[in-house]
Amino acid sequence: MLLANKTALITGASKGIGRAVALAFAKEGAQVILLARSMDLLEKLKSEIDASAVSKAIIFQADVRKYDELKKVFDELNQNKIYIDVLVNNAGIMKDAVIQMVQQQLIHDIYETNVFGTISASQLAVKSMLKKRGGSIINLTSIVGVHGNLGQSVYASSKSAVIGFTKSLSKELASLNIRVNAVAPGFIDTEMTQSMDQRFHEKNIQSIGMKRIGTPDDVARTILFLASDLSAYVTGQVIGVDGGMII
Ligand code: NAP
8 A cells, every 4th residue: 555654634635635635545554634624524534434444534623724723733643642744735725806806805815724824734744744754745736826827816826835835845854854745736626616607617628638627536646646655756846737738
């Protein structure tokens, strides 16, 4: 199994890509620690994992925007001598608005979740990974964080910040045997995209070389590669998972 004896913490594990990552990791032998705000969804996922996987899932209700809540999770893990090998910074929100219509609250919500949440969780995880003498951090960015997109200046720039963070942190942590990479999905079938206008939906599919929307499992498999020792010499990279999408 690709993740035997590894412990992985996944933020935003209650649905979509994070949920698919949790299931893929558990299937490959990892002990998974799942974090999100929706405890009911986490409990359902835990039952699914516990029924079939090697280790029981551990779940935490926490909001990645709140440093104190994240710290409480890591403190509790440390007290129980549970140290992580893998962190997937997946929790994220997307809200579109042309710049004239962007509300201050929207800027705060997006940056606090997508950027501050990622930085805070990474900071706490590094301390844990040092106990394991290595680790892998995987950050969820987006194709729009690489190329930009109209109507998404706030969301896209938050995802560009995640790329900048990934590249700098990978340089800082390489000598400590902690790898840091980012995954940049294109258009993936989750609640985040299901809420989009149907016309945008069609237009987006037409812009994908493979002419289909991606599945959460398509993304989870790339994250699995980056979490496992198959990618032992890969760090500081941004890997697109977009079926050849052009924006
Ligand atoms: P999703 O279905 O909307 O799921 C988002 C997850 O993030 C949920 O589990 C949600 O859980 C969690 N979350 C949101 N805010 C949170 C907070 N403050 N604290 C803790 N957890 C929080 O979205 P998705 O499509 O799976 O997206 C996952 C990641 O991929 C995001 O970073 C997104 O930007 C990125 N991405 C997605 C696509 C796409 O096409 N879907 C494309 C590019 C990048 P709770 O609500 O329970 O807290």
